[in-house]
Amino acid sequence: MSQRLPTHVTVGALLRRVNDAGGLAVVRARGEPQGGAILLLIAEGRLVRGMERMRGLDDRDMLVPAGPTSGDVALVEDYWQARRQRDPDLWVIELDVAHAERFVAETIL
Template identity: 75%
Template sequence: MRLPTHLTVAALLRRVNDAGGLGVVRASGDAQAGMLLILLDEGMRVRAVERMRDLDDRDILVPAGPTSGEERAMEDYWQARRARDPDLWVIELNVPQAERFVAETILDD
């Protein structure tokens, strides 16, 4: 059973902030079952991962959005996604090894 999205977001932001990073909600979606798009700010580039379910009904992280790493392109991407899906959560993380924080916090073992 998956935690409600708002609790997952809160746990992830707390872990990142406790590690000295910065985690912010760019857009909040449905508290219970909203999809989760995570922007990983890596200094010179921004990339995104999305939490999805695999065929075994387990959470996985899937690369999402443009691969150019340009901040403007990523901004346009998530805003277009959000326009189509108002339940989508968009959070941005600025911390070393951000994807590791995401994996450790939201993926099932």
């Protein structure tokens, strides 16, 4: 069994770290505080891509691409809203910071 922190604690730590680094981290949708999944929307200029924390077969967390790969903001927006309708426990976090994947990996993996 893993010792994963509650989702709301993990999200709070990520928000603080990104904002302290001069970036912008915003909660687009709040999910279930204890065990909700986390979908990250990573802004890269005018493009946005999705990443999600997933549990691997070795019981370790990893980041995997999620949603449309085109980077089109409207497509990604439609994707996460549809996901949220199917999974109301889902947290959606938007990050706009240099080296966003590093912040995510250091904080939630």
